[in-house]
Every structure is written in structure tokens, then in C-alpha cells.
Amino acid sequence: MYKLKTLDNFDLKDFEGDVFQIDNKTNPDGIIVRSSKVPDELINDKTLFIARSGVGVNTINIKKATENGTVVFNTPGANSNAVKELALQCLFRSVRPLDNAFQATKELTSTNLLPAAESIRKDFVGSELYGKSVGVLGLGTIGQRFAEACYHLGMQVFGYARSFKDLKYVQQLEKIEEILEVADFVVIFLPSTAETFHLLNEKALEKMKPNAVVMNFGRDEIVDNQAILKALNENKISKYVTDFPNKNLQNNSKVIMLPHLGGNTNEALEHSANLTLQSMLRFLETGNIRRSVNFPSLELPFNSAQRISLYFKSNIEIFNFLSGFLFSGKIPIQEMAVNTRGDYGYQLINTDLTKLSETEVENMIVKLQTVPGMVRVRLIDNPSPMAEKHFEK
Numbered sequence: 001m002y003k004l005k006t007l008d009n010f011d012l013k014d015f016e017g018d019v020f021q022i023d024n025k026t027n028p029d030g031i032i033v034r035s036s037k038v039p040d041e042l043i044n045d046k047t048l049f050i051a052r053s054g055v056g057v058n059t060i061n062i063k064k065a066t067e068n069g070t071v072v073f074n075t076p077g078a079n080s081n082a083v084k085e086l087a088l089q090c091l092f093r094s095v096r097p098l099d100n101a102f103q104a105t106k107e108l109t110s111t112n113l114l115p116a117a118e119s120i121r122k123d124f125v126g127s128e129l130y131g132k133s134v135g136v137l138g139l140g141t142i143g144q145r146f147a148e149a150c151y152h153l154g155m156q157v158f159g160y161a162r163s164f165k166d167l168k169y170v171q172q173l174e175k176i177e178e179i180l181e182v183a184d185f186v187v188i189f190l191p192s193t194a195e196t197f198h199l200l201n202e203k204a205l206e207k208m209k210p211n212a213v214v215m216n217f218g219r220d221e222i223v224d225n226q227a228i229l230k231a232l233n234e235n236k237i238s239k240y241v242t243d244f245p246n247k248n249l250q251n252n253s254k255v256i257m258l259p260h261l262g263g264n265t266n267e268a269l270e271h272s273a274n275l276t277l278q279s280m281l282r283f284l285e286t287g288n289i290r291r292s293v294n295f296p297s298l299e300l301p302f303n304s305a306q307r308i309s310l311y312f313k314s315n316i317e318i319f320n321f322l323s324g325f326l327f328s329g330k331i332p333i334q335e336m337a338v339n340t341r342g343d344y345g346y347q348l349i350n351t352d353l354t355k356l357s358e359t360e361v362e363n364m365i366v367k368l369q370t371v372p373g374m375v376r377v378r379l380i381d382n383p384s385p386m387a388e389k390h391f392e393k
Contacts, residue, residue, distance in 0.1 A: 002284055003027075005042070008034035010053070010273065019284055019383075030280060035059065035260065043068050048378075049283055053276040054079060054263055057293050058192050058219060066294045066344065069311045069376030073279040073291050077141045078272035079263025084145040086261055087187055087217050090241045091134075091150075094185070094213045094256070096126035130154040135183030137176060137199075138190035138218060139165045146187065158183060180207040185215065192219035202227040205236060213239040217262055220244035228255075285383040287348050296341035304334045304350035307380045308365075313373040314345040321371055322347070330364060344375070353379075 002020040005028035006012070012022060012032075020030070031042060031050045037059040038050055049071040050060055057074055065072050093099070101124040110116035132155050136147045139161035147157045151169035158179045159170040173179050176199065180186060186208065190196045200214065201224040208214075214237055216223050225246050231237045232254045242249070245257040263272065275291070282288050287309040288299040295311070308331070312318050326333060331351055338347040353361050361379070368377045 002029040002048070004030045004032060004280075006032045007036040007038065008032075008053075010034075012277070019281060030284070032276060032280070033059070040064060043070055049073060049280060051276045051280045053269075053272045056192065056219060058221075062294050066342075067375070071283060071289060071295045072293050073276065073283075074293055075272045075275040075279075075291065078275050079265075079268035080141040080145060082265040082268035083142045083189075083217055083262040084149065085265075086243070086258075087142075087146050087189075087215060088149055090215055090256070090258075091129065091185065091187070094215070094239055094241060095129060097124045100124060132156070132184040133158060133182055134185040134187060135159070135179035136170070137179070137186065137188045139167065139170065139172075140189060142217070143189040144170075146189070177204065177207055180204060181209075183212060184209065185213045187215045188218040188222055190218040190222055192221050196222045198222070198224040198227075200224060200227070202230060205231040208237050210235055210238065212237045213241065215241040217243050220246065225249055285380070287378060287380050289346065294341070296339035296344070296346050298337055298339045298346050298348060300335065300337040300348045300350065302350065302382055305352040305354055305382055306350075307382070308349040308351060308368070309376075309378040309380065310345075310347040310349070310368065310374065311376040312345050312347075312371070313375065314340050314343055315373055318345075318371060318373040325367070325371075 001018070003023040003026050004020045005024050006022060010032055027044070027046050028042070029046060029048050031038060031047065032053065033050065034053045038061070040061050043061060043064050047068065047070045050065060052060065052072065052074040055074055055076050057072060060072055062072060104120055104123070105117050108116050130153065134150045134155050134157055136143050136157065136159045139147065139159050143159070144165070144167060147159055147167065147170045151157050157170045159167070159172045160176050160179055161172065164172060190199070199222050205227055214223070214228070223242070225248050228240050229248065232240060232252065239254050239256070241256045243258045243260050243262050245259060249255045249257060263269065279291050282290065286302045287307055289295050289297055290299065326349070331349065333349055333351060335350040336348060338345060365377055365379055368374060
């Protein structure tokens with residue numbers, strides 16, 4: 001039975017059973033999180049995995065998790081439609097003063113409401129999106145869906161991605177600066193990396209049209225907030241919409257801030273939680289890895305009584321040792337698979353240790369754990385066939 005800790009609001013009571021139990025008081029075997037920061041002290045020798053229900057993993061110390069042999073899962077694509085729809089809603093609201101119109105109509109006291117409402121509509125004249133240009137920074141699943149929707153609205157769509165995408169409705173440009181110069185709307189879906197930190201800084205914003213709108217659905221760190229304020233105050237851009245509230249931007253009439261609503265729909269939350277649960281259960285019960293941001297993907301049919309998983313610092317010495325040890329006859333190997341990612345390797349070995357004594361098994365595991373470069377060793381008993389019901393095909 002594995003002990004799991006939840007750092008956000010998850011209702012997993014219906015799934016607790018023979019595999020895991022939610023226990024937020026003890027040192028956990030695994031952590032489930034949405035947007036909360038994972039304290040470094042929770043990433044220790046006992047921590048097998050961190051499952052992020054969502055995409056961004058900037059609240060997790062990936063480097064420490066990797067060095068510790070802790071798998072980090074996320075759910076790419078689970079909230080892509082929700083974020084796309086939110087970005088579209090904000091796009092419409094950035095050109096039509098709907099909020100002010102709603103409020104003004106609500107406050108009318110006339111008994112003959114329609115004529116009274118029509119008399120104030122001149123105060124809420126907006127613009128149309130048709131014929132305008134939009135620059136989409138980041139052409140992953142969300143960016144592609146958003147770009148296609150804008151194309152069907154009659155907008156001219158420019159896009160930037162780290163690698164070229166074959167998209168018929170997007171004119172891709174090699175440099176972000178080229179997009180900033182021509183776009184009426186710049187919409188960010190990029191991840192937070194060292195390369196994207198303060199990508200939209202003072203120098204970049206100076207290239208934009210004075211009536212341009214910047215919309216950030218990537219990460220807060222991509223936009224230099226001080227530079228945004230300066231650009232707004234000097235009328236170098238007209239509006240900033242962000243899903244990442246910042247105190248310095250509060251109460252500015254040209255700034256629209258949302259409380260990180262990106263994937264906050266019933267459908268997206270349910271889908272993301274289900275994918276998180278599937279990744280977690282698959283790993284705990286079989287050692288198979290899918291949708292990890294730091295471990296190599298690896299899946300091997302579990303057709304044996306037991307399975308050994310090895311996670312190690314990849315180098316020629318450890319490969320030589322493992323080859324000699326595994327084929328020495330000390331472990332009855334039925335089938336195995338290995339994959340690498342960066343400096344680390346992950347290996348699954350199907351075996352049957354039922355004929356060995358408990359002491360012999362323990363000695364074998366200890367031997368593997370003491371190999372120079374070995375980070376983590378697990379011995380997994382084959383789960384019941386009913387466990388497969390949790391996994392999507």
C-alpha cells in the first residue's frame with residue numbers, strides 16, 4: 001500500500017484501495033499536485049513520483065526530482081480546449097467593452113428599459129476581429145487550436161514555434177520580433193524556460209503597434225511586468241490581458257487580470273485528474289512510464305511474476321556492470337527493455353523470483369542498489385488483471 005499526499009483539492013476517495021491511500025500526514029511515496037509549490041523537502045529517498053494534474057511544472061524542482069530518482073508526470077493536452085476557449089473569450093472582450101455595457105444596463109432604472117438601454121449604447125462602441133492580425137507565440141496543441149479558430153474568424157494569423165509546424169492556416173515567422181511588428185494581438189502560449197524568461201521586455205515591446213493587445217496564457221515570467229507597465233503608460237501598447245495576477249499590475253485600467261483560469265473547467269479538471277491517476281497507477285503497479293517530463297518513456301508488457309525497475313546515471317561502466325550482472329544467471333530474465341533521457345537511463349526487467357529465498361532476493365536488490373551510478377531500484381509484484389481497468393488503451 002502506497003501513501004500519497006495531495007497538495008490541492010483532489011477527490012480520490014473512490015479510487016483508494018489496494019494500491020494507494022491518501023495520507024497527508026506522513027512522508028509520502030507519491031505527491032499529487034495541481035498548481036501548489038512542491039516543497040523540496042518532500043522530494044526524498046521515499047518519494048517515487050510527483051503527479052502534476054496540468055501542464056506547467058514550474059512549481060516542482062525538476063532537477064532535484066531527477067537526481068533523486070523521482071518521476072514527474074504531467075498531463076499535456078488535457079486542458080488545451082479550455083485554455084483555447086478562455087483565450088478566445090478574452091480576445092473578444094478586448095475589442096468590445098462588454099463588462100462596462102453589462103454593468104451600465106444592469107444599473108438602468110427606467111421602466112421602459114429597451115429605449116433607455118439603446119440610448120447609452122453609443123458609449124460602448126467596439127471593434128471587430130475580422131481582418132485583424134494575431135501573432136501566436138507557441139504553436140503547441142493550445143496554440144494550434146487557437147490559431148485555427150482565429151483563422152476561421154477571418155483574422156490573419158502569424159505564428160512562432162521553436163520548430164516548424166506544418167499548419168496551413170498560420171504564416172510562421174522565424175523571429176518573434178517580426179510578429180511583434182505586424183500583429184494587432186500578440187497571444188502567448190509558450191512554456192516558462194530560461195530562453196523565454198522576460199521574452200517580452202522593454203526592447204521587444206517597443207517594436208509593437210501602439211494599438212496592440214498583449215495576452216499572456218503561457219507563464220507570468222515570460223512577460224516583464226515593469227516593461228508592460230511602462231509600455232502601457234507611454235501608450236506603446238493599448239492593453240495587457242494576463243492569466244497570472246501580479247500586484248504591480250492591479251488597478252490599472254489597461255490591464256485585465258484573471259485568477260489563473262486557464263484549465264479551470266469541469267471538463268478539463270476531470271480529464272486532467274483522470275490522466276494523472278492513470279499515469280500514477282500505471283507506474284506504481286507496473287513501473288511503466290508515460291507522460292513524464294524528466295524520465296524516459298518506457299513500457300513493457302508485464303507478463304511475469306515480478307518486475308525489477310532500475311533508474312541510473314547512464315554511463316559505460318554501469319552498462320557493463322548491468323550486462324554482466326543480469327546475464328550472470330543471478331536473475332532469471334524473461335524479458336527486458338531500456339531507454340535513456342539526458343544523463344539517465346531507465347530499465348524494466350521481467351523476472352520470476354518465486355523460487356529464490358527472501359534473503360536471496362534482498363541480497364540481489366542490495367547488490368543492485370550499491371552499483372555506482374544507481375539511483376533507484378524497485379521490485380514490483382505483478383498486479384491483478386483488474387488493475388488494467390485503470391489504464392487507457
